Amino acid sequence: MKICYHKVLFALAAYLCALNFVFFAAVLDGLKKAEDPVLLGFTIFAGVFFILLSTLYVFAPPRLIKITGSFFIAVSAFSAYFMYNYGALLNQDMMITVLETDNKEAFSYLNFKLILWTLFLVILPIGLLIALKIEYKKGIKIAFLRGFCGFVLSLGFAGVLVLLNSQSVIPFFRNNSNLKKLHLPYYPIISFARAVNSKLSPPKPLEMIAADATRASNDASKPKLLVFVLGETARAASYSALGYSKNDTNAYTKPFVAANKAAYFEALSCGTLTAVSVPCMFSHQPRVAYDDDINAQNAIDFLASTGVDVSWYGNNNGGCKGVCNRVPWLYFGKEFDDILITALKNQLSNYENQPKDAIIVLHVLGSHGPTYYQRYPNEMKKFTPTCDTSDLAKCSSDEIINTYDNTILYTDYLISEFIAELEKNESFEGSLIYISDHGESLGENGIYLHGLPYAIAPDEQTHVPLMFYSKNADLMSRIKKGVSFSQDNIFHTLLGHFGISSKYYDKNLDMFER
Template identity: 35%
Template structure:
């Protein structure tokens, strides 16, 4: 029997163009299972009649990938470039498959702007094993291979011919299949965010272009802001707390009709006004937080433009308020750059309301009564929650709030039942209920003892998918994001002194609880509630405008 030398087989020489084609084929197939599953669904399901369409689509993707990789088929470039493509594609495939996400610019922005503690929750042995098998083994083969690189003008000509030929054949197939394929792609725009690694490259390019764009001078807005006539003769200071929730979806608030009693304390809160139909500006913190504090409406919102323009907190400062941001999340995304900022997310020895590397949201209330009693300007305090941030929902609340169960305690959703994932998430909403009720109690006490008029506005930055349509977490492009990611809770509480001072009709606001609202209303409503007069205030978006009595 003939004996094979494994060492020689492992080091067999291979033409660079053939290697590139092999990697393109691997990327188009193994790394894009989710894309092909979505495409099959988009064209109406698998059948023999659709086999030519699906086979042609596969060939188009292979040819495009081959053409795109040909420029990397040179010595010293080929191996690192091909290995990088395999690793990126493998990791992307795992996250898409595990959490049902799609990869776009907002998702990449979320990755770069999420702190290390949050990011570490997404790393586990199954991810490492998947990447090792689907990218590590092929990468090891590539690293050990001896590659023949066509040289000189002949080599350049070969590469140019392959590049042009692959694109030409892909274009021809696209023309032949266009009539059937185009409607499916047009109706299912999420497909472009599932094709990896091109989705990562496009998203990263968009993010870096915004990040490294030419610096633009900060556009000032609301410099004319002043306190209006309802402030005249007032002897008491005001304290307004804006609570920015994290990943809380309205669908799991019992105040909004959810079957589980996730809001037992808020349900008993007299004078609380709950707005039931509120849409978020984005589906990720990195988009929604800057957007909600921007004067730009969602349809006109642009991250780069908002980054170089003053926002709500600046206008309040111009009007004479002291503005403070307290953070238990991953920062304010530029919103609080020109006001006081306190990072309360980092645990330290002896720090209350912390366990291990996690600090619970109640820590945001530490020292707040003393801050409120300090004489000086009227206060606007923003509390940025950790809220219901996933995937490890069970870390977001103290043990005493694990009322619903059994709960998923893993970041690997595939290792948990959907019921246990929802139970853990519901416990985070139960804890948010407690946190908001504690905030209201503190403000109510301050109104009695500290001679101030107080109010609280709460809204979540975005929602969360919990397995509906096999989708988890958040960050889906807004144009086709499910309602679970865009329908968010919002509620308002005012002390009697606050509503009387600003002549706000509570019954009028209660009557608006079921009207369709959005994050677009927040900027203008906060100014309207505090009777701040400025040219940038749009009365049509001010919830309070029609509810102020003379």
């Protein structure tokens, strides 16, 4: 039995509408303040259906309906999964992160719910669509004419509905501008296309802005060594050193703070994704003016060009996002971050015969989710009960928080071990800076993970921990008090720490310049 092509299009449009349940849930929330919510709601629902139908008439003509329809189903269903379960917003930055994700990180999202979701909402409907015997009208001209008429009528119905209620529809979408970012399958497809274009576009020539940089001679009795620990997905809201009370997540570094050798601060991140925050914090540009299209030397380049010995060790599967491209770097890809303790020890041994001003960057995997339980060894499972799955919906809030807090405690342990290496090393004036790239949502207001646009991101995603340790008591006393820090401070603090002068250096953003 054959089914009419137009009936299949109607059914496919209806199914794509159903997969827009996150969008419609947001619409219903916005309708609570509308004067005539029933009429407005009907207009939006019907308008979305006819817009989807008109899209199918254009991109799913008779001989392509099974291919295009399958593509739209897959994109919409998988997008809906991550939007619903993690509160993800699939914008261009998120899609760039997807393109840069390796197999290890991708498989961390695999769980039984995703398997069932894929089976029933992707494979089953696509299989049904492919199995259908669709009746097509013979003749290209007739098929084209009917398709064109279907497109015009569908778009016309949508237009008429909006025009008849324009006094309500237009203000509604203006007041709820983020709704367009929830609409499937359009927004993720557009975002992905922009991300691919960004990745494929040839990079602009490197701007050699460090050409004017000069470094003052180090008159101290010992050369300076700075260990810069770049965190991953650590939020300030979960740091006991910053007032968090549920679990003591900073038990290992607490003695150094008590001895006035270390201090914790809360800082604002440059973004809510590693791909944004990491290059931004090492850039001379402040967050409000940061433009990732500008290919300029960063703080690491400034240090290296002025004779500071630079080395970068990463265990973060997202890489250094281009920051370390022009200096010696090594990526480990191990399960736990304790490999970086060994890396630090080995690098320090390389300096035994000839100590010199140096910076060692240690980029940790940290608290990257949703598989928080895989980020720490079993002996660090201090806070229980835990959430030992990537399907966070299966876990209670307490279990998710405990598991995440274990990752923070493990990172705290690592930092204490890094400090211990600096404490016993007599060849250098050793210091350490720790800062996370961005924070994390753990279910607050139904939001999980990170990556929301900065303008609407909650504090949990934009407020990160910042720690400083030094063997130099005078340096510890110079750290600014009573001011707000952000990742904008990093570029200037790194230059200032090693005595580098440049027109790009701003002492007002140096954490140690009063």
